[in-house]
Amino acid sequence: MNLDYQWMQEAIHLAQQAGEAGEVPVGAVVVKAGAIVGRGRNGPVKSNDPTAHAEVMALRDAAQTLGNYRLEDCTLYVTLEPCTMCSGAIVNARLARVVYGASEPRSGAAGSILDVFANPALNHHTQVTGGVLADECRMLMQQFFKPKRQNANPLREDALRPLDAWFDNLPNYPWLPHYISDLPALNGLRMHYLDENPSDTNAPQLTYLCLHGNPAWSYLYRKMLPVFTAHGHRVVAPDLIGFGKSDKLKKASSHSFEFHRQVLCEFIERLDLRKIVLVVQDWGGILGLTLPMAMPERFVGLLVMNTTLAIGESALSKGFLSWRAWCKTNPDFDVGKLFARGNKHLSLEEIAAYNRPFTDKGHRAALHAFPPMVPEHADSPGAAISRQAAEFWRDHWQGQSLMAIGVQDPVLGEPVMRALQKNIRHCPDPLLLPEAGHFVQEHGQSIAEAAVQLFKIPRT
Numbered sequence: 001m002n003l004d005y006q007w008m009q010e011a012i013h014l015a016q017q018a019g020e021a022g023e024v025p026v027g028a029v030v031v032k033a034g035a036i037v038g039r040g041r042n043g044p045v046k047s048n049d050p051t052a053h054a055e056v057m058a059l060r061d062a063a064q065t066l067g068n069y070r071l072e073d074c075t076l077y078v079t080l081e082p083c084t085m086c087s088g089a090i091v092n093a094r095l096a097r098v099v100y101g102a103s104e105p106r107s108g109a110a111g112s113i114l115d116v117f118a119n120p121a122l123n124h125h126t127q128v129t130g131g132v133l134a135d136e137c138r139m140l141m142q143q144f145f146k147p148k149r150q151n152a153n154p155l156r157e158d159a160l161r162p163l164d165a166w167f168d169n170l171p172n173y174p175w176l177p178h179y180i181s182d183l184p185a186l187n188g189l190r191m192h193y194l195d196e197n198p199s200d201t202n203a204p205q206l207t208y209l210c211l212h213g214n215p216a217w218s219y220l221y222r223k224m225l226p227v228f229t230a231h232g233h234r235v236v237a238p239d240l241i242g243f244g245k246s247d248k249l250k251k252a253s254s255h256s257f258e259f260h261r262q263v264l265c266e267f268i269e270r271l272d273l274r275k276i277v278l279v280v281q282d283w284g285g286i287l288g289l290t291l292p293m294a295m296p297e298r299f300v301g302l303l304v305m306n307t308t309l310a311i312g313e314s315a316l317s318k319g320f321l322s323w324r325a326w327c328k329t330n331p332d333f334d335v336g337k338l339f340a341r342g343n344k345h346l347s348l349e350e351i352a353a354y355n356r357p358f359t360d361k362g363h364r365a366a367l368h369a370f371p372p373m374v375p376e377h378a379d380s381p382g383a384a385i386s387r388q389a390a391e392f393w394r395d396h397w398q399g400q401s402l403m404a405i406g407v408q409d410p411v412l413g414e415p416v417m418r419a420l421q422k423n424i425r426h427c428p429d430p431l432l433l434p435e436a437g438h439f440v441q442e443h444g445q446s447i448a449e450a451a452v453q454l455f456k457i458p459r460t
Contacts, residue, residue, distance in 0.1 A: 028054040028078040030062035038062025055086035079137040081108035087116035101137030192245035193238035210237040213282020214370040217244030227448035242366025252369035257382030277301035293392035312383030319411040324371040342437035406436030
């Protein structure tokens with residue numbers, strides 16, 4: 001048994017090297033006839049290789065040393081209980097014995113969640129000894145993960161977080177990020193938002209709440225935001241979960257109409273936003289237009305651009321159906337190229353900026369999730385709440401309204417917007433932008449200037 005301690009110390013040394021390299025600290029050695037013939041340490045992250053576990057690396061090294069993948073009469077020492085993959089490799093290599101340090105209750109396949117080595121159907125059975133220098137091995141894991149557990153905004157296992165470096169040197173986007181993660185609906189997800197010109201006093205100002213759609217993010221409002229703040233108003237522009245600098249759910253199926261709406265409701269209440277001018281476009285409107293009826297006392301104005309209320313009582317437009325079909329057949333579409341197609345004035349740097357949140361394919365689940373989420377039938381998720389919202393805007397809305405339409409939009413252009421106008425109480429004739437397409441905010445400076453002239457701070 002003293003020899004087991006000796007060889008496990010060698011594995012611990014390799015585990016320490018793995019931890020210093022940023023990998024989960026697991027190390028392994030293969031021993032034959034009193035000598036180390038193979039060494040390995042964890043390396044999946046650096047090598048982009050999901051099989052690069054310490055055990056597999058040690059087995060590969062030993063096989064090269066011995067000139068045979070069958071490692072009979074060999075013992076593998078590893079600091080952590082092997083997983084199912086590594087256990088299978090150990091059995092396939094015909095090792096005589098495996099000795100591990102700390103148990104792994106979440107994925108260990110030597111007795112914790114299952115016991116590969118005890119399966120009577122296998123044609124080889126490796127002897128297993130566990131718990132050798134277990135405390136030392138366990139301490140390595142605890143020290144490695146302690147900083148991550150102390151993170152005030154830990155990343156959920158079912159989500160991804162964009163790297164800060166992706167957003168360095170964005171053109172015309174100088175604003176500091178703000179994050180919130182403790183809303184009940186977020187359940188630990190981190191949501192990014194801009195919050196410019198908040199007043200610590202009772203100075204009169206409006207709050208322009210700017211909601212983006214798909215596949216956009218708060219960068220879309222970079223031309224409008226300065227106009228609002230220059231007139232002394234506050235601007236709050238969140239990135240929906242799955243977009244911008246916010247966390248990205250890995251699975252498209254994790255997104256729902258109800259989830260995103262609830263997040264926005266809680267967000268407004270948490271920041272205690274008041275005297276709100278609701279600024280919406282695309283999905284910002286599909287979701288955002290359902291918010292004021294839940295808290296009408298907080299809203300005083302509506303700036304609505306190329307969007308709709310999807311109530312599920314009429315067929316979706318041919319333009320939208322074409323867009324939805326295109327998204328389905330082009331799952332990894334280039335977001336920046338899409339923006340450039342309808343906005344020829346965009347610089348290469350601006351096109352790249354729209355792509356930043358979706359640099360990695362794993363960060364694009366929301367792009368695929370949102371088109372099918374638009375309520376299509378009366379019983380579709382979100383349809384009932386949208387019908388209630390339609391009634392609110394038609395019969396109960398007390399604030400001022402401004403509608404701006406990008407005429408070149410084939411999906412949510414003038415015909416769709418004219419129909420929406422009729423459903424918004426006292427909505428004046430829209431501001432038409434003949435050169436603008438779907439992403440009308442790219443021509444938003446003039447719209448913002450019209451808004452600050454129209455919307456007035458209500459008397460208290």
